[in-house]
Amino acid sequence: MSTTLEGYNFAYLDEATKRMIRRALLKAVAIPGHQIPFGAREMPLPYGWGTGGIQVTAAILGPTDTLKVIDQGADDTTNAISIRRFFTRVAGVATTEHTAEATVVQTRHRIPERLLREDQIIVYQVPQPEPLSRLEPRRTETKRLHALADYGLMHVRLYEDIARFGHIAKAYDYPVMVNGRYLMSPSPIPAFDNPKMHRMAALQLFGAGREKRIYAIPPYTDVRSLDFEDHPFRPIRAPHACALCASTDTYLDEVITDDAGGRLFVCSDTDHCAERQATAQEAAE
Amino acid sequence: MTTPLLDAKGLTLRFGAIPALIDVDIDITAGEVVAIVGESGSGKTTLLRVLSGMMAPDAGSVLWRGQDVLAMGEAARRRLMRTEWGYVHQNPRDGLRLAVSAGGNVGERLMAVGARHYGNIRGEALSWLAKVEIDADRIDDLPRTFSGGMQQRLQIARTLVTQPKLVFMDEPTGGLDVSVQARLLDLIRSLSRELGLSVLIVTHDIAAARLLADRILVMRRGVVVEQGLTDRVLDDPQHPYTQLLVSSVLAA
Numbered sequence A: 001m002s003t004t005l006e007g008y009n010f011a012y013l014d015e016a017t018k019r020m021i022r023r024a025l026l027k028a029v030a031i032p033g034h035q036i037p038f039g040a041r042e043m044p045l046p047y048g049w050g051t052g053g054i055q056v057t058a059a060i061l062g063p064t065d066t067l068k069v070i071d072q073g074a075d076d077t078t079n080a081i082s083i084r085r086f087f088t089r090v091a092g093v094a095t096t097e098h099t100a101e102a103t104v105v106q107t108r109h110r111i112p113e114r115l116l117r118e119d120q121i122i123v124y125q126v127p128q129p130e131p132l133s134r135l136e137p138r139r140t141e142t143k144r145l146h147a148l149a150d151y152g153l154m155h156v157r158l159y160e161d162i163a164r165f166g167h168i169a170k171a172y173d174y175p176v177m178v179n180g181r182y183l184m185s186p187s188p189i190p191a192f193d194n195p196k197m198h199r200m201a202a203l204q205l206f207g208a209g210r211e212k213r214i215y216a217i218p219p220y221t222d223v224r225s226l227d228f229e230d231h232p233f234r235p236i237r238a239p240h241a242c243a244l245c246a247s248t249d250t251y252l253d254e255v256i257t258d259d260a261g262g263r264l265f266v267c268s269d270t271d272h273c274a275e276r277q278a279t280a281q282e283a284a285e
Numbered sequence B: 001m002t003t004p005l006l007d008a009k010g011l012t013l014r015f016g017a018i019p020a021l022i023d024v025d026i027d028i029t030a031g032e033v034v035a036i037v038g039e040s041g042s043g044k045t046t047l048l049r050v051l052s053g054m055m056a057p058d059a060g061s062v063l064w065r066g067q068d069v070l071a072m073g074e075a076a077r078r079r080l081m082r083t084e085w086g087y088v089h090q091n092p093r094d095g096l097r098l099a100v101s102a103g104g105n106v107g108e109r110l111m112a113v114g115a116r117h118y119g120n121i122r123g124e125a126l127s128w129l130a131k132v133e134i135d136a137d138r139i140d141d142l143p144r145t146f147s148g149g150m151q152q153r154l155q156i157a158r159t160l161v162t163q164p165k166l167v168f169m170d171e172p173t174g175g176l177d178v179s180v181q182a183r184l185l186d187l188i189r190s191l192s193r194e195l196g197l198s199v200l201i202v203t204h205d206i207a208a209a210r211l212l213a214d215r216i217l218v219m220r221r222g223v224v225v226e227q228g229l230t231d232r233v234l235d236d237p238q239h240p241y242t243q244l245l246v247s248s249v250l251a252a
Ligand SMILES: Nc1ncnc2c1ncn2[C@@H]1O[C@H](COP(=O)(O)OP(=O)(O)OP(=O)(O)O)[C@@H](O)[C@H]1O
Pocket: B015, B018, B019, B020, B038, B039, B040, B041, B042, B043, B044, B045, B046, B047
């Protein structure tokens, strides 16, 4: 513990706050997909930097945990590095870039390609927890719609997409039904990642700092993406192989390589891509 | 006599000193069209709101097929409102989603009751647009690009698509041109006959009531002063207020 900052409680939040968040988390786990209000605290990072996810992580972290932080699929963006550094300093926990080694994964924008295990927890940073917010701005009304499982409105939105574009145009934050009961925002992950949430072995926790909401999906819970019988949900990815590891079943980012319009498609999950490259290398040697 | 679908007794509701409803009895049987007429502020809208469970009265009962509407939970009431009931607002803006296409507006109730086949939903929307005389090629347009009469016809299509048994209509032709009003009334009449709908319609317009309604209730200051078969009430009004109402229309 000698490397941690003096004067802070373990993982920055005081014990009372952590208990409050854990109570909200327990409620959230008990009612999969249902948003639980919590008394979000000010964090030493601005909203939009994952303060909701950070508070959830702080509330569940123990000294023996190993933390991985993903931002846009990568471990080495400014945001990911600063969150990792934050927890190294205030909790002294080990960090890793390897999904397989992590006990807690805090993420923005992606779910790792590697299947998560029962002994892992994934924490999502959520900017807008309410999937109906753009269709119905009144929170009292959205609360009522959830209470009555009255989700026709969300299907109207998808109908409008098909009428206008010929297909459901939502590529991120694609709404899901959790456990056949609650409509839930999966946070701005690509729709490609939605199927990974379905019956995931790991516990999934969601924290929205600005909106002060927590929700959860317990392990092995049904998570279905909304769709129509004649326009079934399709997890879309760029139709290419990764330029680095040749994968054809991972989510790809498009990278501009030069001023002449050269571009490449590479795995957005940098850890997974590196692992595949290493394996290929070993096999070649 | 057939038992009524909707049967309300002794409805009373005051807003402070204002008596909006006083001891109102009303019933409607299957396939019947009942008009509620009366001057502004006489309690017509309040009556519709109480009957449809949107507002609780101070006293009285409302039974829907023997079921106590006022004791119903909100979930059950909302389910009723999107299946067996419909509500057509005076202002189509209150009954439409303005940011959603005409097809989406008609499809919403279908989706709310579980329709999940896009092609079928669209087919139903097209057939309902045809019924209310809106061109098929307007299906993807937003209602704000429609005229007032078209918006009102769209609201009717959106309400009737799930084949409700009873529709509450609060001055559905209010605010429209006279010629547009006449066509809309014709439409309401033919749809209600074709579908065997029960309609409880509020109107200022005695001529509309005569055209549409089997029975009429005349309201004044929260009290039903007279009710009966349309021809009887309009041709042989008993209450002085009804006499005044009928003669003022004739004079006009
Ligand atoms: N929410 C409310 N709060 C207070 N008073 C109300 C409320 N709603 C209606 N009232 C009053 O109750 C009386 C009946 O109103 P209601 O809207 O039912 O009349 P109406 O017959 O529908 O009139 P109009 O023909 O103008 O639509 C009026 O005096 C009205 O001002």
